[in-house]
Amino acid sequence: MWRWVMLAVLLAAPMTSGALAQDATAPYLKSKQINLIVGSSAGGGYDIYARLLARHLSKYVPGNPTIVVSNMPGAASNTAAAYLYAVAPKDGTAIGALQTAAVLDPLFGDATQAKHDASKFVYLGSATIDYYVCIARTDAPAKSLKELLSRELIIGASQPGTSTRDFPALLNSMTGTKLRIVSGYPGTREITLAIEKGEVQGLCGFSWSSLLAQHSEWLKSGFIRVIAQEHDKGHPALNKMGVPLTVDFAKDAASRRIMELVYSQEVFGRPYMLPPGVPPERVAELREAFMATLHDADLLAEAQRIGLDLEPISGQELQALAEKIYATPPAIVEQARQAVSYKGP
Numbered sequence: 414m415w416r417w418v419m420l421a422v423l424l425a426a427p428m429t430s431g432a433l434a435q436d437a438t439a440p441y442l443k444s445k446q447i448n449l450i451v452g453s454s455a456g457g458g459y460d461i462y463a464r465l466l467a468r469h470l471s472k473y474v475p476g477n478p479t480i481v482v483s484n485m486p487g488a489a490s491n492t493a494a495a496y497l498y499a500v501a502p503k504d505g506t507a508i509g510a511l512q513t514a515a516v517l518d519p520l521f522g523d524a525t526q527a528k529h530d531a532s533k534f535v536y537l538g539s540a541t542i543d544y545y546v547c548i549a550r551t552d553a554p555a556k557s558l559k560e561l562l563s564r565e566l567i568i569g570a571s572q573p574g575t576s577t578r579d580f581p582a583l584l585n586s587m588t589g590t591k592l593r594i595v596s597g598y599p600g601t602r603e604i605t606l607a608i609e610k611g612e613v614q615g616l617c618g619f620s621w622s623s624l625l626a627q628h629s630e631w632l633k634s635g636f637i638r639v640i641a642q643e644h645d646k647g648h649p650a651l652n653k654m655g656v657p658l659t660v661d662f663a664k665d666a667a668s669r670r671i672m673e674l675v676y677s678q679e680v681f682g683r684p685y686m687l688p689p690g691v692p693p694e695r696v697a698e699l700r701e702a703f704m705a706t707l708h709d710a711d712l713l714a715e716a717q718r719i720g721l722d723l724e725p726i727s728g729q730e731l732q733a734l735a736e737k738i739y740a741t742p743p744a745i746v747e748q749a750r751q752a753v754s755y756k757g758p
Contacts, residue, residue: 441695443476445506450483450497452490452511454600458623460484462540462683462721463510466703469712473702478506486599489574490515491527498529503690505699508537510685513678514574520739521675521749532739533689535696536731537703540683541622541724544648545576545676546656547584547641548624548631549615550608558641558657561590569604569613570596573755576618577604580643582755583675584617584659587668592617594755602627608637617641621648622722629720645673671752674745680726680734700728 449467453459460482467480485493490512501507516534519527547568549555555564561584570578573596581592595613598604601620605628607613615637624631624639631637641659642651660676663669685703687696706712707725716723 440474440476442474442478442505442698444478445476446479446481447471447474447506447508448481448483448501449508449510450485450493450501452485452487452493452509452515454486454602455484456602456627457600458620458626459490459510459512459683461623461626461719465712465716465719465721466510466540466685466706468715469709470702470706473705473709475698475702489518489572491518491529491574494531495528497686497688498534499688501688503688505687505691505695508685508687508699509534510683512575513543513681513684514576514579516681516684516735517678517738518574520741520746521753530689532735534686534735535689535691536728536735537685537687537696537700538707538728539681539685539726539731540707541722542726543679543682544621544651545580545618545643545679546621546624546639546651547581547615547617547643547659548619548637549640550611551635551638553614555591555640556638558590558659558662561592561640562588562662563591565591565593566615567593567595567613568615568617569598569607570594570616570618571598571600571604572596573753576620576643577601577616578618578755579675579753580618582753583672584641584643585755586752587664587672588659588662589664590662593757596755615640618643621651622720625720625722643676644679645676668752671745671749674741674749675753677734677738681731682724682726684731696728703728 451460451463467482471477471480494515497509516531519531555561555566578596584590639656642656643659660669660672
């Protein structure tokens, strides 16, 4: 009997050590859940991009974890940024999909609003480069960017720190446009509803890709017109349509430089980031998975079907850009900060 017991122990030992070895080499994120936190309301452009990514990301992450999207709007994504920075787990199970405002507010915006250091986020990459535009109802009094220099246009906006609020304020400061900003809307979804109801006449700092995804019928029906591109180079399709660049209407060379600096945030487009402190090997896995997902055939087909632009940028490129922007001399930063402050009529 004793011999049989010893034989059973010896035979079981290799199997046990093999199982332990298999567990030790299993992907960390296997059987885990990744929370993709969108820093804006449901139905907006950032939310649409995040949910598209979430539907395809799992198959490229080692261990194929479940991806769950949740919305945490507030303070131009600074609420979600603060959570990601200080509260979220630092093991790769929390990813932020934040507005560019949360990336640059600690530098250009209201320092009291930002409770995080965006230069310390670990960037996974961006789904696309943004090209912001100004749109107006066709029955609005101002029909072009040139007319905005002498005619008022009432536009909807979110809170300070968002592109819909800061970009039109920048236009007023640097070009002399007569935009009257009605701020306080939670996001672009609510602003576009206000345009449909006639509460406001237009919207600036609106992503071209979001316009195509959410309201392409506006363009087809002629309900709105695109009156300007808030970008230093412009989108190829809009350039072909002859939509002017706002930088070409700058008061002087110094004003143009400030506009180009503020517009540099558009390269971040739809950024995705991890909290500081995530292990380097997990960062490398997620960065690779992120880029692979954005080249996935099924995702590309779905993006084309719903009208989303994709121009992926790697996490390494975004990390380098963030470092460069945060190295901007304080005097220039202060000029940019003043330029996006709104002085109403």
